[in-house]
Amino acid sequence: MRRKLAAGNWKMNGLAANLTELDAMKAAAAADKVDVLICPPATLISRAADAAAGSSIAIGAQDCHANASGAHTGDLSAAMLADAGASHVITGHSERRVDHSDSDADVAAKSQAAFDAGLIAVICLGESLAQREAGDTLDVIGTQLAGSTPDSATAANTVIAYEPVWAIGTGKVPTLEQIAEVHDFIRAKLVARFGAEGDGMRILYGGSVKPGNADEIFAVSNVDGALVGGASLKASDFNAIITALGNA
Ligand code: PEP
Numbered sequence: 001m002r003r004k005l006a007a008g009n010w011k012m013n014g015l016a017a018n019l020t021e022l023d024a025m026k027a028a029a030a031a032d033k034v035d036v037l038i039c040p041p042a043t044l045i046s047r048a049a050d051a052a053a054g055s056s057i058a059i060g061a062q063d064c065h066a067n068a069s070g071a072h073t074g075d076l077s078a079a080m081l082a083d084a085g086a087s088h089v090i091t092g093h094s095e096r097r098v099d100h101s102d103s104d105a106d107v108a109a110k111s112q113a114a115f116d117a118g119l120i121a122v123i124c125l126g127e128s129l130a131q132r133e134a135g136d137t138l139d140v141i142g143t144q145l146a147g148s149t150p151d152s153a154t155a156a157n158t159v160i161a162y163e164p165v166w167a168i169g170t171g172k173v174p175t176l177e178q179i180a181e182v183h184d185f186i187r188a189k190l191v192a193r194f195g196a197e198g199d200g201m202r203i204l205y206g207g208s209v210k211p212g213n214a215d216e217i218f219a220v221s222n223v224d225g226a227l228v229g230g231a232s233l234k235a236s237d238f239n240a241i242i243t244a245l246g247n248a
Helices: 016-030 042-052 078-084 094-099 104-116 129-133 137-148 176-194 196-200 211-218 235-247
Strands: 005-009 035-039 057-061 088-091 120-125 158-162 202-206 225-228
Touching (some): 005 235, 016 035, 078 104, 104 137, 120 137
Parallel strands (some): 005 225
16 A cells, blocks of 8 residues: 655745745644655755654655765755654656656656665656657657666655646646556556555546545546645645645
8 A cells, every 4th residue: 555645845935934834734644644845945955854743644756966065066965864853765757857857767767766865766757748649658758757767666665647738837737648658657667667665656637636626636547646846835735735645
């Protein structure tokens, strides 16, 4: 039985004052029906971890470097993120793949670095609109999944997030059939490669999840939760998503 996960990605949003939102999420997280994760900007990880202490909210980072240390100005290693209080790190988000040219091999190396530092990697995959319209979605997802997931991935250290690029921050959401097709495909690939561990890995859907569409998305097969951007910034929205996931 996979425990559901509601994960929030604050992206480049949030100052210390916004940690009051985290406080306001504690009550929804305390229902303890699902796991709850917030990934604030790196500047807030330490303070967010302090703010979440004693609650069931886990804190994650949004990216890490593949190396453990070294001459990489401006970068952060997975060990540094763990030291700051993170338990998870997002790898391969489409905004990193596009803005920073992260390849599948880079994502696999970052995910391995996360495992080595004791972090759980939330590995993101997703097709562009052009790829979907060309009928290439499953090929793209299969290639990204194979290339971005280290051989050492387990149900304990890996979460997969399917995030169609065209649905992120746009208000556009795939049909439930389209979500089911991709999630079932990812599950089959994970089981073929990792056996029982692959069956235990959570697969999140991400892309314009809101309180108004969460119920129907969470009812789709092999959707084990959500990676939420915009709607994770406000406790009023994210709490409704946590509750919907708990009721799914
Ligand atoms: C995301 O950033 O991973 C995301 C899914 O964003 P949004 O929910 O805003 O579409």
